[in-house]
Amino acid sequence: MPLSLHHIVIDAHDLPGLARFWAGVLRWRILSEREREVVIGPDENAPVGICFMPVSDRKAVKNRLHLDLMSDARDREAEIERVLALGARRADVGQSGDESWVVLADPEGNEFCVVRPKRTLIA
Incomplete structure (x- = not known):
């Protein structure tokens, strides 16, 4: 049987808080x-979910x-x-402003x- 994606894993300080944020977003x-x-x-x-796991260090660089x-x-x-009201913020990762996407960050900066x-x- 070939491999398939099961979970996307996100490291977090506040597991329940970040999980609630992403559950609300999605x-x-x-x-x-x-x-x-x-x-x-x-x-x-x-077929796919998101799993939040504890981490002690803070996020320091772009994902x-x-x-x-x-x-x-x-x-x-x-x-x-709606996502901003849930706790996201706009993020600048060097975009020019002409992109067809908007960059946001979750409450822990991802x-x-x-x-x-x-x-x-x-x-």
Whole structure:
């Protein structure tokens, strides 16, 4: 059987807090909450979820891996505002301002993008 993606793992200081933030952003739910691991997903049978694990050091540099989130073009600005109201902030990672995406950071500083809708993975 070939490998498949199971979880995206995010290191966090405040596991439940960051899990609640991301569950709100994605409109997912907390599936499992333990002292050293919190898992969120759309449901317990979903093929991929996000797992939050504890870390002691603070984030110091730009992520080497980040999430790209997509919304319907008509709702994009409203979704960005909704995510900002959940605790995200705008982030500057050197963009020029002409990009087709908006860079945000979660409450612990992990960058992610809200991208324009696209029809394929390579467009």
